[in-house]
Amino acid sequence: MNKTNNILSTEDLTIGYKRNKGNHVVGKSISLALKKGEVVCLMGKNGIGKSTLLRSITGVQENLGGEVFLKEKSLRKFSLSQIAQTISLVLTDKIEPTNLTVFELVALGRHPYTNWLGTLSQKDEETIVFALSKTDLLSLKNTKVNELSDGQMQRVMICRALAQDTPIIILDEPTAHLDIQHKIETFQLLHSFAHELNKAILISTHEIQLSLQIADQLWLMDNQGITTGNVDELVKNGEINRIFDNPSIQFDHQTRLFKFINLKK
Numbered sequence: 001m002n003k004t005n006n007i008l009s010t011e012d013l014t015i016g017y018k019r020n021k022g023n024h025v026v027g028k029s030i031s032l033a034l035k036k037g038e039v040v041c042l043m044g045k046n047g048i049g050k051s052t053l054l055r056s057i058t059g060v061q062e063n064l065g066g067e068v069f070l071k072e073k074s075l076r077k078f079s080l081s082q083i084a085q086t087i088s089l090v091l092t093d094k095i096e097p098t099n100l101t102v103f104e105l106v107a108l109g110r111h112p113y114t115n116w117l118g119t120l121s122q123k124d125e126e127t128i129v130f131a132l133s134k135t136d137l138l139s140l141k142n143t144k145v146n147e148l149s150d151g152q153m154q155r156v157m158i159c160r161a162l163a164q165d166t167p168i169i170i171l172d173e174p175t176a177h178l179d180i181q182h183k184i185e186t187f188q189l190l191h192s193f194a195h196e197l198n199k200a201i202l203i204s205t206h207e208i209q210l211s212l213q214i215a216d217q218l219w220l221m222d223n224q225g226i227t228t229g230n231v232d233e234l235v236k237n238g239e240i241n242r243i244f245d246n247p248s249i250q251f252d253h254q255t256r257l258f259k260f261i262n263l264k265k
């Protein structure tokens with residue numbers, strides 16, 4: 001694979017978990033590429049391995065084989081601080097109860113750049129205010145994090161990732177707690193990060209209809225592996241059905257909606 005345009009890529013990657021009696025392989029022979037200025041939506045049924053993949057390509061979890069590259073250099077050759085200056089990761093884990101304000105939590109995104117005391121420079125302050133403004137959180141900046149709703153909290157975590165000022169942002173189910181309006185707004189926001197700020201955005205999600213509207217590329221994960229391509233291509237050739245293993249659920253490429261087919265008729 002030509003890696004020159006890729007900000008992140010994988011080569012023959014095997015992901016999964018080490019166990020005493022043989023490894024639990026979740027995916028193998030995975031070769032993928034992320035580019036700046038693009039939104040990629042990663043989809044697949046529950047338990048197929050999306051979170052495992054995200055943790056594996058960000059160095060949070062050890063790979064069972066193969067290689068991850070940032071530009072043309074192996075991820076193994078990067079220090080933790082260098083990785084943190086390249087990739088922001090937004091996970092679904094609940095954060096520990098904290099007395100921090102929204103501003104202070106977002107400021108933690110500057111950690112890879114600050115000294116050990118966490119002293120903020122003028123550039124750090126400006127980047128935090130930019131992130132708060134872009135995510136429409138300026139009015140909440142002095143609110144205690146433990147007073148936020150789940151939806152507001154999810155926006156704050158996206159804001160922190162933006163404050164981290166990395167070319168890549170990877171998010172695991174960032175709209176899980178949101179109502180439909182906030183789901184749409186979050187997808188629009190992430191789309192603007194890619195298309196206005198030239199970031200590479202990778203989102204693991206179950207929001208199929210929204211993904212079809214905003215994604216530049218889809219990564220469809222099933223038991224056979226990961227199929228990649230642009231949305232129109234995958235819709236047209238029926239590959240989108242890969243995310244279901246139930247033949248009675250099918251994607252209608254004309255209406256771009258899923259329909260339930262009664263196979264007993």
Ligand SMILES: Nc1ncnc2c1ncn2[C@@H]1O[C@H](COP(=O)(O)OP(=O)(O)OP(=O)(O)O)[C@@H](O)[C@H]1O
Nearest residue numbers: 017024026044045046047048049050051052053204
């Ligand atoms: N810490 C772990 N140790 C061992 N196996 C794990 C661990 N976490 C997940 N798995 C297993 O790895 C497989 C993939 O899980 P993963 O959480 O990556 O799926 P997912 O696609 O993100 O699912 P969902 O859509 O439900 O969030 C599953 O079989 C799961 O049981």
